């Protein structure tokens with residue numbers, strides 16, 4: 001069986017940027033994108049793309065990338081294409097700004113409906129901006145699909161998927177009927193690098209760009225207007241910690257002095 | 269129409285007892301319920317769980333809803349969400365608290381979408397707004413670099429709560445309450461998943477969550493061999509070995525060792541962080557620890573902003589000397 005997969009990827013501020021570069025505009029309740037650090041696809045979404053590519057490698061099929069936002073940088077959101085995905089749909093419109101899990105899940109679900117043919121939808125386990133982990137379950141609920149979250153391995157056979165789901169002390173193996181939505185975690189393994197051939201192929205693929213009207217979404221349900229959650233306050237926690245650096249003539253001596261210090265502080 | 273009232277806690281069960289998170293949620297929920305002058309209830313779902321009601325009373329619940337059915341033995345989304353939906357529609361709690369655990373992460377969002385309300389995930393602080401009486405939900409965002417406070421006008425107000433941030437009450441076994449039994453009314457044909465197997469990745473020694481000392485290594489450890497040296501130190505301190513994400517991704521240690529936002533939350537007395545940079549996502553898992561000790565060769569590493577004591581240097585030189593001195597001090 002060939003498998004059609006839709007993968008939802010979100011463009012976010014690079015979560016690996018040094019914490020010292022992170023700034024919040026408290027009055028505007030917004031994060032200030034660090035200058036000189038380009039956005040990326042949220043890392044778990046790259047794992048989701050990798051999961052889709054592995055299914056495609058094994059079974060054959062088509063991978064459609066779906067991304068929603070404003071100012072989506074083509075070189076960022078098209079990365080999955082250069083890794084081997086086939087098509088890309090962008091929900092790009094001012095109206096999609098500042099959504100919460102509700103408005104985002106609703107818009108993505110409407111877009112999935114419009115794409116139409118799919119056996120699987122893959123999301124990241126959580127986006128690296130708001131660390132929410134709700135949109136996958138939300139899309140599944142809206143589309144009335146079964147959903148398996150936090151997957152580390154996905155095999156498809158006979159109209160079913162067998163999914164290893166990460167738990168606190170290991171994993172559980174879950175069989176789910178298709179179509180289904182699966183959220184993917186880093187335990188799946190690192191995403192492959194784009195190939196030169198892939199990059200050339202991606203250049204030729206034009207994204208389909210849809211507005212709320214294109215997916216039949218009321219403006220009152222999109223972005224900030226469609227929120228069910230109010231953001232009251234956004235701030236950076238203060239670091240009051242002052243680190244005492246333990247010195248020594250040599251690194252070995254510093255190690256010994258650290259042990260003595262821990263004893264003195266009654267930590268040993 | 270009935271009004272939403274009271275605070276409800278989803279009390280997770282682990283190995284035939286209330287899970288630690290359940291007692292933490294009850295402690296937190298008790299405070300919120302008292303603030304509102306309303307009732308605190310708990311929902312216990314599972315198979316053979318009826319006897320756990322008394323435990324929930326002891327930890328602060330006024331009322332316990334029990335849904336006991338063999339079909340609820342394992343957590344499955346399609347089984348638990350309708351059951352929770354049924355209990356919530358019957359009890360109509362103003363606030364519903366769920367643990368930010370393997371189960372809660374899956375249950376809370378799906379339930380919130382089903383009930384057409386909003387959930388806030390991974391809260392570390394909950395309070396009642398004195399004016400509006402709505403729930404103020406504080407959660408770390410951007411990997412812990414920032415914090416956001418959310419409210420919603422919709423009931424029930426659902427929040428998942430991070431493990432180890434709330435304090436359980438001292439159990440009072442004389443406390444009594446009302447038990448309400450709810451029929452699961454399950455139709456197994458609506459469950460579109462099947463649990464084929466549960467695999468435990470055994471790790472030797474003390475569990476990370478319970479350990480009073482945790483020795484964690486990062487990418488700079490370079491290999492599985494490096495972690496042997498951390499195990500030696502952890503062994504001397506009767507502690508457990510943890511890791512940042514790269515050592516897990518590289519299979520130097522099992523995934524279950526990962527500490528952080530998407531790994532384990534630990535709160536030991538002493539956290540020794542070796543050759544890890546202290547990313548906000550990692551620190552999310554150990555920021556409750558007051559005594560963080562860092563060994564890192566980079567004086568600019570973020571971990572030194574979080575640590576109480578630090579050594580700037582190569583762990584290959586610092587760690588063996590530290591371990592030997594600790595051995596001497598512990599035996600003397």
Ligand SMILES: Cc1cc2nc3c(=O)[nH]c(=O)nc-3n(C[C@H](O)[C@H](O)[C@H](O)COP(=O)(O)OP(=O)(O)OC[C@H]3O[C@@H](n4cnc5c(N)ncnc54)[C@H](O)[C@@H]3O)c2cc1C
Nearest residue numbers: 486487488512513528529530531543544545550565582583
């Ligand atoms: C949404 C999301 C969730 C995440 N969840 C988690 C999580 O739960 N847990 C987690 O850990 N990460 C998580 N991460 C990843 C996180 O962002 C960092 O990438 C990761 O924590 C970095 O690990 P590290 O500090 O070991 O590696 P690095 O940042 O590469 O740091 C290695 C450190 O080792 C030091 N070093 C190297 N060699 C030596 C030596 N010989 N002696 C002494 N010091 C040395 C270096 O100076 C450096 O500071 C998450 C990321 C995202 C986006």
Ligand SMILES: Nc1ncnc2c1ncn2[C@@H]1O[C@H](COP(=O)(O)O)[C@@H](O)[C@H]1O
Nearest residue numbers: 008009068123124126127132133134135
């Ligand atoms: N704007 C978006 N565009 C595409 N996918 C998204 C978007 N928002 C969320 N998702 C998907 O939903 C997952 C979970 O997001 P969240 O619930 O916001 O943490 C992400 O990892 C993505 O796969």
